[in-house]
Amino acid sequence: MAADPVPSGAADATLPPPVPVYFVAEQTGISAEAMGNALLVQFPDVRFERHRIPFITSIAEARKAVEILDAAMKGPRQPLVFTTIADDTISGVLRSSRAPIIDFVSSHLGQLERILGSRALHLAVRVHGVQDQERYDRRMQAVEYAIEHDDGESLRHYDDADVILLAPSRCGKTPTTMYLALQHSVFVANYPLVPEDLETIDLPDPVRKLRTRCFGILTTPERLSEVRNERRPDSVYASIEQCRWELKRAEIMFRAHRIPTVNSSAKSVEEMSTVILQHLAKA
Amino acid sequence: MAADPVPSGAADATLPPPVPVYFVAEQTGISAEAMGNALLVQFPDVRFERHRIPFITSIAEARKAVEILDAAMKGPRQPLVFTTIADDTISGVLRSSRAPIIDFVSSHLGQLERILGSRALHLAVRVHGVQDQERYDRRMQAVEYAIEHDDGESLRHYDDADVILLAPSRCGKTPTTMYLALQHSVFVANYPLVPEDLETIDLPDPVRKLRTRCFGILTTPERLSEVRNERRPDSVYASIEQCRWELKRAEIMFRAHRIPTVNSSAKSVEEMSTVILQHLAKA
Numbered sequence: 001m002a003a004d005p006v007p008s009g010a011a012d013a014t015l016p017p018p019v020p021v022y023f024v025a026e027q028t029g030i031s032a033e034a035m036g037n038a039l040l041v042q043f044p045d046v047r048f049e050r051h052r053i054p055f056i057t058s059i060a061e062a063r064k065a066v067e068i069l070d071a072a073m074k075g076p077r078q079p080l081v082f083t084t085i086a087d088d089t090i091s092g093v094l095r096s097s098r099a100p101i102i103d104f105v106s107s108h109l110g111q112l113e114r115i116l117g118s119r120a121l122h123l124a125v126r127v128h129g130v131q132d133q134e135r136y137d138r139r140m141q142a143v144e145y146a147i148e149h150d151d152g153e154s155l156r157h158y159d160d161a162d163v164i165l166l167a168p169s170r171c172g173k174t175p176t177t178m179y180l181a182l183q184h185s186v187f188v189a190n191y192p193l194v195p196e197d198l199e200t201i202d203l204p205d206p207v208r209k210l211r212t213r214c215f216g217i218l219t220t221p222e223r224l225s226e227v228r229n230e231r232r233p234d235s236v237y238a239s240i241e242q243c244r245w246e247l248k249r250a251e252i253m254f255r256a257h258r259i260p261t262v263n264s265s266a267k268s269v270e271e272m273s274t275v276i277l278q279h280l281a282k283a
Numbered sequence: 284m285a286a287d288p289v290p291s292g293a294a295d296a297t298l299p300p301p302v303p304v305y306f307v308a309e310q311t312g313i314s315a316e317a318m319g320n321a322l323l324v325q326f327p328d329v330r331f332e333r334h335r336i337p338f339i340t341s342i343a344e345a346r347k348a349v350e351i352l353d354a355a356m357k358g359p360r361q362p363l364v365f366t367t368i369a370d371d372t373i374s375g376v377l378r379s380s381r382a383p384i385i386d387f388v389s390s391h392l393g394q395l396e397r398i399l400g401s402r403a404l405h406l407a408v409r410v411h412g413v414q415d416q417e418r419y420d421r422r423m424q425a426v427e428y429a430i431e432h433d434d435g436e437s438l439r440h441y442d443d444a445d446v447i448l449l450a451p452s453r454c455g456k457t458p459t460t461m462y463l464a465l466q467h468s469v470f471v472a473n474y475p476l477v478p479e480d481l482e483t484i485d486l487p488d489p490v491r492k493l494r495t496r497c498f499g500i501l502t503t504p505e506r507l508s509e510v511r512n513e514r515r516p517d518s519v520y521a522s523i524e525q526c527r528w529e530l531k532r533a534e535i536m537f538r539a540h541r542i543p544t545v546n547s548s549a550k551s552v553e554e555m556s557t558v559i560l561q562h563l564a565k566a
Contacts, residue, residue, distance in 0.1 A: 035317065035318045037314065039387075042392060043403055112322055175465065
């Protein structure tokens with residue numbers, strides 16, 4: 001959750017206290033957090049404790065945020081404040097805090113105004129709002145489509161898929177499917193390659209005519225066995241031999257049909273999705 | 284998709300060409316894009332055409348990126364480049380481009396180093412990587428849990444839920460559930476309030492003992508009717524009267540049990556999720 005402390009190994013009384021980090025925003029704080037995290041990872045030896053202060057849209061709320069920040073200044077570690085506040089008045093109130101503020105918007109807006117030859121709004125704008133209803137509805141439809149077509153649930157509308165993820169069970173199809181739908185409005189179906197599918201080199205019937213939209217997911221036998229053991233401990237299904245066989249057969253199938261693949265063993269859903277999107281953009 | 288042009292009304296030959304925007308990153312480009320978008324929304328009258336150039340981890344790849352950017356400099360509009368590149372060598376190659384570069388990491392890293400009294404890595408770090416396997420696995424489990432407990436699918440493990448979303452059909456439970464699971468590792472179940480549930484003021488049996496974990500979603504009768512009409516046109520289910528009745532009854536139920544609510548009619552899943560997370564953080 002947003003306020004979770006960053007994982008930092010076992011608690012240890014000799015460790016210095018974590019640095020409190022505040023993401024202050026007019027809206028959700030998602031952008032401020034994304035920006036802040038890209039910087040904080042550059043300090044792997046420092047422990048951080050993250051807090052979001054979202055929906056700061058009035059002077060009164062900004063003053064309350066300043067109180068929180070000034071209170072944090074009395075703690076053992078100086079806090080960090082990341083903000084994307086664009087409204088000059090709200091931003092001015094925030095700057096009255098004694099806490100150091102890393103302001104992502106105002107520090108770059110001037111440069112952008114010069115390059116674009118256009119004046120910025122300097123007002124709160126909903127970056128993660130609904131904005132374009134049609135676009136938003138399509139995104140929600142992509143999520144519904146993903147759920148309906150998860151794990152071969154419904155084979156009816158594969159034709160509508162932008163991409164069809166193929167993989168043996170538990171290689172990471174579902175979370176990647178959901179991420180692509182939710183964050184990128186991509187219509188993603190996924191099809192589980194069961195052992196019967198893998199006995200032949202042919203593509204399974206439901207996806208045979210849709211080869212160009214297929215994308216394979218592979219992993220290592222060790223990782224697959226580990227994940228499967230959580231679900232069905234000590235089963236044939238989870239055995240390293242079975243995992244090795246399924247992955248080998250899947251790889252042969254993908255290669256035979258020139259289906260691009262991504263390996264999920266050391267990649268997050270964000271990274272896999274980026275690889276898939278890059279491929280779609282080129283196709 | 285990443286390279287989609289921003290919606291900007293009907294195509295019009297008299298409109299100036301869009302400004303090409305490049306998000307250049309060592310990893311997925313998600314942070315650079317989040318940061319860039321928070322700035323670009325400040326220029327609602329300018330059309331942008333977004334492109335991601337991810338996974339730039341070598342000097343050779345950085346040079347290729349520079350070629351793309353320099354080619355864009357020959358176009359009708361000067362391009363914008365947003366980057367989070369932390370590696371000093373890669374960053375140096377990128378700066379050899381003639382395109383203006385808005386560098387989110389290096390422009391703030393010095394300030395952070397001073398505040399933290401610690402030297403930054405100045406190396407590529409995977410912000411959206413797997414990093415902590417245990418933490419990542421929990422996130423994937425949250426996605427699985429969300430799918431298994433979507434729309435009252437399985438009532439078995441409601442006890443494990445961090446939050447249970449309650450709402451009449453089509454109020455936006457599912458996408459919000461998926462977002463909370465995928466982005467925040469929250470275990471979310473959702474329970475659809477069917478008309479029979481709404482005939483009484485009592486909470487439905489499966490969630491009765493879990494009141495403190497419930498969160499209600501409401502919307503406007505007009506929006507609900509619109510969404511339902513897409514699924515079942517001209518049905519009683521989609522009629523404005525039925526929608527009004529269900530929402531009214533749900534509201535009465537939520538109020539009677541002091542269940543917090545959020546209105547989905549004008550809020551995105553990100554905004555609803557932020558409201559729910561704020562509530563969880565306080566609870």
